[in-house]
Amino acid sequence: MPDLLIELFSEEIPARMQKRASQDLQKLVTNGLVEAGLTYASAAAFSTPRRLTLTVEGVLANSPTTREERKGPKADAPEKAIEGFLRGAGLTRDQVQERETLKGNVLFAVIEKPGRPAAEIIADVLETTVRNFPWPKSMRWGSGALKWVRPLQSILCILTDEAGHAVVPLDIDGITSGDTTHGHRFMAPAQMSVTSFTDYEAKLARARVVLDPAARAETIWNDATNMAFANGFEVVEDAGLLAEVAGLVEWPVVLMGKIGSDFLDLPPEVLQTSMKEHQKFFSVRNPKTGQIERFITVANRETADNGATILAGNEKVLSARLADAKFFWENDLRVAKDDMSVWTQALENVTFHNKLGSQADRIERIAALARELAPMVGADPDMAKEAARLAKADLSSEMVYEFPELQGLMGRYYIAEAGKDDAIAAAAQEHYSPLGPSDDVPTAPVSIAVALADKLDTLTGFWAIDEKPTGSKDPFALRRAALGAIRLVLDNDLPLPLDKAFTNALSVVLKIEEWRGAAAREEGDAAKHYAHQVEVAEKVIADVRPNLLAFFHDRLKVYLRDQGIRHDIIDACIAMPNNDDLTLLVKRAKALSETLKTDDGENLIQGFKRANNILSQAEEADGVEYSYGADPKFAEDPAETALFTALDQAEVKITPAMAAQDFTTAMSAMAALRTPIDAFFDAVQINTNNQTVRRNRLNLLSRIRTLCLSVADLAKLDG
C-alpha cells in the first residue's frame, strides 16, 4: 500500500499558528480520504516557519467499489414516477431490474460505483483542504484570488510504493504539484526532489531544516540549559516562549549573550519582559545572586564566525531596548518619589467607559468602597482607601505604557520606593487577583478590601448601565470579576453580606448621596429635579440588587460544580435566608452535600419528601395549613410516639447548632431522623377516619417539614 507525502511550502507562517495548522492539515486531509473510502494505517503532521508537512502511511491504492440497491416504484406506476426514479439513480429503463414482491412487480436500481485511484481522491481532497483552510487570518497576493496565511509557493504531493514514487497531479490556481522542495532559506536554498517521507526528512536535515517542531524545541532547550550550566547559570523556564521560538527557526542555533552591567539593577520582571516581548530572548539567571545576568537568543543559522556577528547585533539591540526601559524606570521613580498624584490626575483623561466616567472617577469610587468594606475584611479603613487610590496609579507610568503586562507589579515597586506601607504597595499588585479559577487569592486584608472594591465597582457599574454579559458575549469580563469576588470571599472565609455591599457600591456609582444633598439644599424645580434623580437611582438600586445576586449565585454554582457540589444542593441552600452571605451559603451546601452522601441522609430526603407531599396535598384539599400543635397524647402507634421523641431530641440539637452555623452537627441530627420517620410511615396510615388523629398526624408531619426546612430547602433537591 502506498504512502502519501504532502508539503505546503510558503512564505513565513506566523509562529503562533503553526501547530494548529499542522493539526488541521492532518485532520482535513485524513478525514477527506476516509470519507472517500481511502483508509490508511497512520499519519503525522509537522510544521516549520516555511512548510506544513503531512505524511500518511499505508493508504489504500484505490477506494473500494461500492454497490447500492434502491427500491423504486411499481413497474406499472405512472410514467412520471418511473422517470423520476431513473433520473435519481442515473440509469435508463433497461438498466433497472424488475422484481416480484408481495405488492406486485417493483423496479430496483443497482448502482455500482467503481473505486477510484488514490491519486485522484488525494488531489480532490488536498485542493478542497487548501481552498478552505481554517487559518485565523489569511490573505491574497499578486493577481490571484487564492487565500493562504502568506503566499503559498509550492506543493509537494507524492505517493510512494515499492515500485517508486509518483507525483499526485494537482493544480491550484497555477500552483502545480511536484516532488520538489527547498532547504534552509540561506544555508541550502537549492531545489531538491524527494522520493518518500524518509528521504524527505533526511534530505531536509542535510539541507539544514529540522522538520519536527518538538525536535527543534528539544534542541533549543538542551543547548540552552547546557550552555547556561557550563557557565554557572540557569535558564528561566518559559514553555510558551520555547514553542514560539521553535516556530521562528528551521535550524536552531543557541547563543548566549551578556546584559550590560548598567541594566542589572532594573527589576528582574522588567528585564524578563523586555527581553521576551521584544527580542524573544530567554532570561538566564545567576543562581547565586538570583539576578538575571545573561540571555539566550536562538538564531536560524550557523555562520563562519560561530554567531559572533549575530550575537553582537543582538546585544546591541538589547542595550537600546533596556536603555529605554531604564529611562522609563528612572523617570517613573522620580515621579513616584515626588508625588504620585500626578499619575492619578492623568487618569482623569483616560476614559474607563463613557457611561461610567474616567479611570480617575473609578479610582475614587473604589477608594470610597474599599473604605466601607475594610472593617468587614479586617483592614484599616484609611489604609484601604489610600491603597485603592494608588493601586492603579502605575497605569500612567511610562513602564506600564510600554509593557501593559507589568501593571500592578510596577505599582508595587513604585509605591514601595515612595516609602509607603508594604500593605499598600502589595495591594497594587494583588488587587487584580484572582484572575481565574486557579489564580492565587490575596490574603492580606488591605489587598482583599481593594480587590473586592475593584470587582464590585465594575460589576455594579455595568449592571447599573445595563451592560450585562449575554450568552458568549462578555466584553468587560464580568463573569471573571464575579468569580474573583466569590473566591475572595470564600477563600478568606469572609462573613460578607453581598446585598449590603451591592447597595454601598451602587450608591457610590449612582452618586445618590450627592443627589440627596442637592435635593435638600435646593428649592423649587431644582429640588424636584434632584429628588427625581434620587428616585431614579433608588429604583436602579432596587432592580440591580436581586439581579446581580442571582448572577453571583449562578457563577457560584459553576464554581462549586467544579468542586463536585450539585446544582440542586446549592439551590436548596440559596432558598434559605441570608443567601447573600456566600461563606454561610457554601458552608451549608458543603454540609448538605456530605450528608447526602450518607445512607441516612439520602433516605431522609425520601422521608422528607413523602411527608411534604402528603402534607401539601392535605393542605390543598383542606384549605388550611397544618403547622401547629401536634400532641403526643393522640399518638396511637409506638412508631408514632417514637417519632415525637426523636423530633424532640433532634430539635434540641439542631436549633443551637443552626444558631452557631454548625451545619454539620445540625444535618447529622437531621439525618438521624431517617429511621424513626421510615418506621412511622411503615406503621401508620396518615389519613385515618378519626379526624383528630389525622389532624394530629398531619401536624406531626409539619414538624418534620419545619425542622428539615430550617436546615435547607430540601424540596429543591432532585430525585
Next chain:
Amino acid sequence: MSDTANTPRSFQEIILRLQTYWASKGCAILQPYDMEVGAGTFHPATTLRSLGTQPWAAAYVQPSRRPTDGRYGENPNRLQHYYQYQVLIKPSPPDLQELYLGSLEAIGVDMALHDIRFVEDDWESPTLGAWGLGWEVWCDGMEVSQFTYFQQVGGHDCHPVSGELTYGLERLAMYILGVDHVMDMPFNDPQTAIPLTYGDIFKQTEEEYARWNFDTANTEILLRHFEEAEAECQATLSAAHDDPKTGKRIIMAHPAYDQCIKASHIFNLLDARGVISVTERQAYIGRVRSLAKQCADAFVQTRAGGWQPEDAA
C-alpha cells in the same frame, strides 16, 4: 556590523544604493512627496496607487514626521523627523522576498554572517482605513523593515495585491555603519573635504521642532486648519466630475487627498501638544479615515485608478 569591502560609508550611500538597486529591478524612482506625512505609506504613490487594477512599481525616500517622537535630538534612536525608504509593487511579484533580501545585500548586509528573520507583524492604519499581512524583518534581532501585502486600502479591497516594503533608514543605516547615536552617523562620506554627520544637519532642527511641537504650536490655529482641510477635502470631492471649463472628466482625487494628508498631520501635531483627549482621539482618527476613504472612492473613478471610459456607458 563587520567590516567588508562592500560596507557603505555613509547614510547617503545607503540611500543611493537602494535607489540604484530598486531602479535595476524596474521600479520608477520617485521623489519624496512635497507635504508633511507621518510615514512613506501616505505618499499618493503608495496609498492611491495601491488601488485599482493598473500595474505599478515605484520606490522613493519619504521624509516622515512624528511630532510625538521628538526628543530634542538627544535620544540615540528617536526623531520627530526621519526618513523611510518605500517600495510598492503591484501586483506583488512571486519573488518579492528574494528581491528584498537582494536589497539588503546591496547595502552591505552579508547574508552569510547575519541572521535574517521574517517575524509575523500585521499592519493596520486606522487613519487610512487600510490593512495588510506580512512581517517585520529582523536582522540579528533588530527590526530593519516592514514587509506587507496590502489587503485593503481606504476601505477598498486590493485587487491585485500590492507588496509594500518600508525601511526605517536611520536605524538600518546606524546598524550597517556601526553607529550608536543617530546624530553621530556620517551623512556624507567621512573622508570628504566637508564631512557632515546626521547631527550636523538635524540636531538643531530636532530641537526647534521638538519645542514647537510640544510647547508652542498654536493649537487654535491648528484646530482651525484641521477643520478647513476637512471641509476643503470634502468640497473638492463633491465637485462635478466634468470640468465645465475644459469639458473633460477631471475628478480631483489628488488635490482632495492632499487635504486629507494635511488633516492627518495636523492631528498628529495636536496630539503632540496634548490637547486631544483619549475619547476625542478616536473621533479625530475616524474623521481622517473618512476623508481617506472618500479620496479612495474618488481615485478608483479615475483612469489611474483603473476607470475606463467604457465604465461610464
